Amino acid sequence: APAAPGAARARPPASAKRGPRSHNRGRGARRPGVLTSNRKFLLLRAMVPHFVVPDLAACELKAYVSYRAAAGAEPPLTARRLFDEVVAPRIERDVRDGVFQEGELRRYGFEETQEGKLFRLFPKNYVR
Helix, strand or coil: CCCCCCCCCCCCCCCCCCCCCCCCCCCCCCCCEEECCCCCEEECHHHCCCCCCCCCCCCCCCCCCCCCCCCCCCCCCCHHHHHHHHHHHHHHHHHHHCCCCCCCHHHHCCCCCCCCCCCCCCCCCCCC
């Protein structure tokens, strides 16, 4: 049905399909302010993102790794390998020195329960 004379037509949503090629409205980002009733934009400093970036001048790591870089020669870290490299030498040293006590495994990172943990580590099919 044709609109009544003098009635305002509904404006279609603004998108990149409407307007010249240079027009890109963007999507998903929130505006750092509000529109007032008379269609003026009011910038709110509290809504402007503030990025805290540490000084990386002395960092030896590089920000980019090429896809052509050789694959790592080190095997993936597993629970067994982590135990063998970190905990086992400490237990062997304590057994050698005669101070190892089987009831005090908490010294080596062992915990009987996993209550209050963000991730339940063992067993794999832990009842949730």
